[in-house]
Amino acid sequence: MSEFDETDLARIEVATRLFAAWSSGDLDAPRAYLTEDPVLWDSVGGLKEGWEAIREYFGHGLERYPDLALVPTGEFWARPDGLALQWEMSASVVDDSMGAEHVGKTWKVPGLSFLVFDGMRVSAEYDYHDKGARQRSLEP
Numbered sequence: 015m016s017e018f019d020e021t022d023l024a025r026i027e028v029a030t031r032l033f034a035a036w037s038s039g040d041l042d043a044p045r046a047y048l049t050e051d052p053v054l055w056d057s058v059g060g061l062k063e064g065w066e067a068i069r070e071y072f073g074h075g076l077e078r079y080p081d082l083a084l085v086p087t088g089e090f091w092a093r094p095d096g097l098a099l100q101w102e103m104s105a106s107v108v109d110d111s112m113g114a115e116h117v118g119k120t121w122k123v124p125g126l127s128f129l130v131f132d133g134m135r136v137s138a139e140y141d142y143h144d145k146g147a148r149q150r151s152l153e154p
Contacts, residue, residue, distance in 0.1 A: 018090075018092055019092075022090075022092040022097070024134060025092070025096070025097050025129075025131055025134065026090050026092075026097065028047055028131075028134055028135070028136070029086065029090070029097055029099055029129055029136075030086055031047060032044055032047040032048075032129075032136060033084045033085065033086050033099075033101060035047060036072070036082075036084045037082065037083040037084050037085065039076065039080060039081070039082075041069060041072060041073050041076060042069070044068075044072065045065060045069075047135060047136055048065065048068075048135060048136050048137075049132050049135045049136065049137040050065075051063075051064055051065075051137075052064070052065060052068060052136060052137055052138065052139070053137065053138040053139070054067075054068045054071065054138075054139050054141070055138070055139070055140045055141070056071070056141045056143075057141060057142045057143055057144075057145075058143065058145045059071055078108075078111075079105030079106070079108070080105075080106075080108065081105055081106050082103070082104075082105045083103065083104050083105065084101050084102075084103050084125075085101055085102050085103075085104075086099050086100070086101045087099075087100045087101055087102060087124075088100075095130055095131065096128060096129045096130040096131050097128070097129050097131075098126065098127065098128045098129075099126070099127055099129070100124065100125070100126050101124070101125050101126070101127065102122055102123070102124055102125070103122070103123045103124075103125055103143065104120055104121060104122040104123070105120065105121060106118065106119070106120050107119050107120070107121065107152070112148065112149055112152060113152075116152045119152055121147075121148040121149070121151045121152050122151045123143050123144065123147040123148055123151060124143070124147070125141060125142060125143035126141075126142045126143075127139055127140060127141045127142070128140045
């Protein structure tokens with residue numbers, strides 16, 4: 015970790031809470047950390063503009079993976095408009111969509127996000143991860 019100023023540290027706290035909200039299983043928990051008209055771009059799911067579109071996308075993910083978790087790994091980088099952070103996404107396989115032999119197993123995927131802030135709320139989140147990594151993480 016590099017040296018951070020007070021704003022950076024406050025934003026790291028917001029980012030940590032936002033990712034805890036994404037991991038909570040509560041469809042509306044992330045809303046508190048986002049601006050009125052947030053944007054989410056995901057390398058797998060594409061662009062979602064506005065809370066309702068983000069909520070719908072997130073809800074689809076929770077339906078498929080009820081124990082979905084996005085956990086920061088502790089690596090943060092700051093610049094004047096926001097933060098970048100590394101994380102690990104994981105969830106249990108609850109159906110045979112990834113192969114019947116994987117039901118009950120947990121997949122894990124590394125990722126990186128860039129968060130753009132407006133004050134202490136996130137106005138945009140850009141998430142980068144490899145869709146194929148879920149399946150690969152289940153293979154021996």
